[in-house]
Amino acid sequence: MSIVVRTEPLRGAEPPWLVPGDSYSVVVLLRGYAEPEGAGAVVRADGSVTLVLPRSWPRAPGHRAALSADGGAEAALQEAARGPILVDTGGPWAREALLGALAGQGVAPGDVALVVGTHGHSDHVGNLGLFPEAALLVSHDFCLPGGRYLPHDLREERPLRLGPGLEVWATPGHAGRRDVSVAVAGTELGTVVLAGDVFERDGDEDTWQALSEDPVAQEQSRKRVLGAADVVVPGHGAPFRVVREASRAAEAESCGDSRPELRT
Numbered sequence: 001m002s003i004v005v006r007t008e009p010l011r012g013a014e015p016p017w018l019v020p021g022d023s024y025s026v027v028v029l030l031r032g033y034a035e036p037e038g039a040g041a042v043v044r045a046d047g048s049v050t051l052v053l054p055r056s057w058p059r060a061p062g063h064r065a066a067l068s069a070d071g072g073a074e075a076a077l078q079e080a081a082r083g084p085i086l087v088d089t090g091g092p093w094a095r096e097a098l099l100g101a102l103a104g105q106g107v108a109p110g111d112v113a114l115v116v117g118t119h120g121h122s123d124h125v126g127n128l129g130l131f132p133e134a135a136l137l138v139s140h141d142f143c144l145p146g147g148r149y150l151p152h153d154l155r156e157e158r159p160l161r162l163g164p165g166l167e168v169w170a171t172p173g174h175a176g177r178r179d180v181s182v183a184v185a186g187t188e189l190g191t192v193v194l195a196g197d198v199f200e201r202d203g204d205e206d207t208w209q210a211l212s213e214d215p216v217a218q219e220q221s222r223k224r225v226l227g228a229a230d231v232v233v234p235g236h237g238a239p240f241r242v243v244r245e246a247s248r249a250a251e252a253e254s255c256g257d258s259r260p261e262l263r264t
Contacts, residue, residue: 002247005226007202013239016104019231021187023164026194027051029101030090032123032236034200046094047124047235050194051105052085052166052184059111067135067144073152074160076144080135081162083113087182087194088235089127098127109133116168116182118196119175124235137168139178154180156224165191171198171225173218174211174235181225189241190230198222201237 017028032048067076084107090098102109109130117125117138125138135144137160143149154160159167165185172179174197182194198221200208212218225232226242233239 003244004247006243006245007226007232007240008243009202010231010239010241016101017239019187019189019192021055021165021184023055023186024166024184025053025055026184026187026192026233027053027105028233028239029105030094030097031238032090032234034236045123045236046091047088047121047196048194048233048237049090049094049098049101050087050182050233051102051107052087052182052194053105053107054082054084054163057083057111057113059106069144069148069150073142073150076135076150077114077137077142077152077160077162077168080114081166084111085114085116085162085182086112086131086134087116088118088124088196089115089130091123091126093126095127095130098130114162116180118181118194118235119179121175121197124196137180139175139180140170159183169193169224171195171221173214173216173221174198174208176213177217179221181221183228187231191228192231192233192239193225193229194233195225195229195235197235198225199232199234199237201234202232202240204234204237 015028015031019026028050030049034045037044110133112131112134114135115131119139133145154170156170159169161167167183169181171181185191209215229242231239
């Protein structure tokens with residue numbers, strides 16, 4: 001039976017938007033946007049910012065142990081993932097909005113243990129300086145506080161596993177070959193993928209290619225995300241739902257006039 005995949009807006013997904021999970025909860029702190037300004041080609045934009053919170057994490061100041069490089073990158077990432085994880089930081093013009101949104105969740109900049117930058121554009125990593133005590137994974141570059149860089153083996157066929165149901169995927173295309181996305185499985189809405197600019201927004205099918213450095217690779221990344229996600233947080237729009245349903249042709253052959261099965 002063939003499956004048709006479509007997307008639809010997710011109702012009530014205004015920041016701060018919280019999805020509880022078994023091991024990690026997802027909080028969209030700031031919704032990205034991209035809006036034409038004036039009569040020329042100017043676009044006013046900023047990227048979405050999302051917080052991934054472990055079910056329990058030490059909140060006492062100074063409680064977090066220093067991250068060690070001895071066990072390699074994945075061990076350090078897994079240790080960092082025991083604390084709050086920030087996926088993208090917005091542009092520097094969003095500094096106060098980001099600090100306020102974090103405070104609204106009871107998280108101080110010093111609490112953030114890991115920052116993942118989906119790619120290196122300024123509207124996605126413009127506030128890295130707020131988190132000098134965090135480990136940083138920006139595109140494929142991973143470093144511990146103090147600038148200690150560690151090699152790793154992230155590839156499209158090999159994600160980085162940070163914790164139960166929490167992975168970093170290589171999803172190239174928008175900014176070349178080194179874009180990443182974060183997948184959080186086991187939430188109340190299923191698997192949530194924080195996709196950076198793999199998706200600009202819901203319904204961007206006719207526009208994303210113009211901003212892509214590698215449209216062929218990005219097309220494959222988009223298919224991968226749509227094949228696995230139940231909800232996508234795009235780079236410049238509201239979260240949206242991924243809906244899978246049996247095609248009408250296959251349904252007519254096997255089920256007569258039954259309605260298509262929907263899975264979210």
